[in-house]
Amino acid sequence: MGAGDRHGRKPEQDAIAELLAGARAGSSSSLVLRGDPGIGETALLDHAAAAIGAGDMRLLRATGVEYEAELPFSGLQLLLRPALGRRAARPEA
Structure with missing residues (x-):
């Protein structure tokens, strides 16, 4: 079980993985993360950054x-x- 699974973030992580797969295939999309401070938006961005860092995409x-x-x-x-x-x-x- 991954760290995101323990915190109920699997659906969000799957959505991020789907968007990144689409970007690698040439599709454009966006994702908005918003919420109260401390609910995990930064952790999800860190998850996405780690997924990008392991691939062939540039992160800004x-x-x-x-x-x-x-x-x-x-x-x-x-x-x-x-x-x-x-x-x-x-x-x-």
Whole structure:
């Protein structure tokens, strides 16, 4: 029994695995994790990151900063800044 199984997260982990399998096959999708603090959203993101790290996909991850919440696109800037130096290596559309 995995750690997620003990905490009742199997359905969420299966949904993440399905989304990642679709992404590897070229399908686009999204998943929204939201809930009260402490119910395990970060643990699910860590689970997804571990699954990506074991495969052939690149992971971009950012954490929001509360004092920047009112700034437009601040979260996007935090997410994409590490990838800006790799623009030339991205595949054609």
